[in-house]
Amino acid sequence: MPNSKPRANSLIELHKPKRASSVALVVPLKDASRECLKRLARYECPSLPPYPKSQAAAVLVGLFVGRWGDIYVLLSRRSATLSSYAGDTALPGGRWDKTDASLEDTAASFAETARFIQIGLPIDKRRVPLLCTLPPFLARSHLIVTPVVVLVTDPTLRPILNAPEVDTLFSHPLASFLHDRAPFPLPSSSPYHDMPWGPTRVRLHSFLTGREASGTKPIAGLTASILLEVAQIGYGIAPEGFEADAPGQASRRERxxxxxxxxxxxxxxLKREGIRYDWTKEERREREKRLGRDKSRL
Known part of the structure; x- marks a missing residue:
């Protein structure tokens, strides 16, 4: 990625017109950062067949441009008193709510509503416009999680943390998920491990934050997978020094x-919500696609 000199750009020029109106803020942007935001704004999320709303959730990928023109992502350390994933480094988020009209509404509105009170972002499309949503991920907790990517354009915003849920909020460079070089090297000689899952194996990544001495855990699991994909889409390149997926890994859609x-x-x-879609047929179709791709590589 080029290390070019930052130059002033209006961030609103990087968004699709339907996703943001206008903003007066002008910030420095490196060429690589500008192109990253443009790619994310152009990204179209493929549709997924109907799945249970009661098992749906979304997480917020809040990006901003630092003072030297690089892109950072906002991360939180979950409260040590929480009953699940206590102390983990995570993205803020929440489950589908009955007031949402649809799953699409859930994904879009999560970036704009008070359900992100964990970090106190405002309900303001001009200061926190939507860039894109990503295809959903499968969480270990049997939730189907949609990442919602937004850009925080107002540097005067000051987070107000919800102490029972979040201990700390910090930022991390988005580009660091694409390499294993300092200042944030991967935590060991094996920056990932592959675990059995259903018909294949799945690669789980782990990234250091540089804050481990103060008790912050590495970025791992679902959070690491999401941010690795955001970085790949934004910068338009594959990771350097490691592969994102395990050999023959099933797609998220198949899983x-x-x-x-x-x-x-x-x-x-599915029964409770009256969804009759044949997911067995969907899984078979995706598996055949994967096996066809694997054969073509031989």
Whole structure:
């Protein structure tokens, strides 16, 4: 990625007109940062067949431009008193709410509503405009999680943390997820591990934050997978020094279909919500695609 001199740009020029109106803020942007934001703003999320709303959630990927023109992402350290994932480094988020009209509404509105009170972002499209949403990820907690990517354009915003949920809010350079060089090297000689999952293996990544001495955990699991994909889409390149996926790894769509056709919690939710889509057929179709791709590489 080029290390060019930052130059002033109006951030609003990087957005699709339907996703932002106008903003007066002008900030320095490196060429690589400007192109990253443009790619994210152009990204179109592929649709997914219907899945249970009761098992849906979203997380906020809040980006901003630092003083030297690089892009950073906002991360939080979950409260040590929480019953699940206490102390983890995470993205703020929440589950689908019954007031949401649809899953699409959930994904879009999560970036704009008070459900992100964990970090106190305002409900203001001009200061926190939407860049894009990504295809959903499958969480270990049997949730289907949609990442919502926004750009914080107002440097005067000051987060107000919800202490019962969040201990600390900090930033991390987005580009660091694409390499294993200092100042944020990967935590060991093996920056990831592959674990068995259904019909294939899945690669789980882990990234240091540089704050481990103060008790901050590395960026790992679902959070690491999401940010790795955001960085790849934004910068338009594959990671340097490691592969994002395990050999022959099933796509997220195939893994979601596999779980929806087998996991008891998902099967019950599909019945409860009257969803009749044949996820078994979807899983079979995705598996055949994967096996075809694997054969073509031989």
């Amino acid at each position: 979601i279909a596999w779980e929806l056709s087998r996991a008891e919690r998902f099967v019950e939710a």
